[in-house]
Amino acid sequence: MKEQKLYVCDHCGTQYKDKNDCKGCEDGHKIPVAIDTASWVSIKQNGSGYPTKVHVAMSNGETITYNR
Numbered sequence: 424m425k426e427q428k429l430y431v432c433d434h435c436g437t438q439y440k441d442k443n444d445c446k447g448c449e450d451g452h453k454i455p456v457a458i459d460t461a462s463w464v465s466i467k468q469n470g471s472g473y474p475t476k477v478h479v480a481m482s483n484g485e486t487i488t489y490n491r
Contacts, residue, residue, distance in 0.1 A: 454482040 429438045430445035434452040439445035461474035469475065477489045 453485070453487075455479045456482055459486050 429440060430442050431438050432445055432448040432452075434449060434454070437445075437448055439448065457480045459478040459480045461478065462476040463469075463472075463474050466472065473491060475491050477491075478486050479489065480486050
């Protein structure tokens with residue numbers, strides 16, 4: 424029987440045989456740190472009440488917009 428050692432990225436779950444490759448994957452992910460702002464439309468237009476856009480501040484200082 425052989426024992427196999429794998430490294431798993433804490434953010435995306437990808438498995439790597441090489442520790443440095445895994446570290447590179449982990450370091451490449453930008454982590455959300457806070458919701459900056461959000462945008463809504465009228466309840467008459469969208470009765471769900473959920474925002475149509477969310478602006479998220481990331482760990483690298485950028486703000487990214489997600490649209491629903």
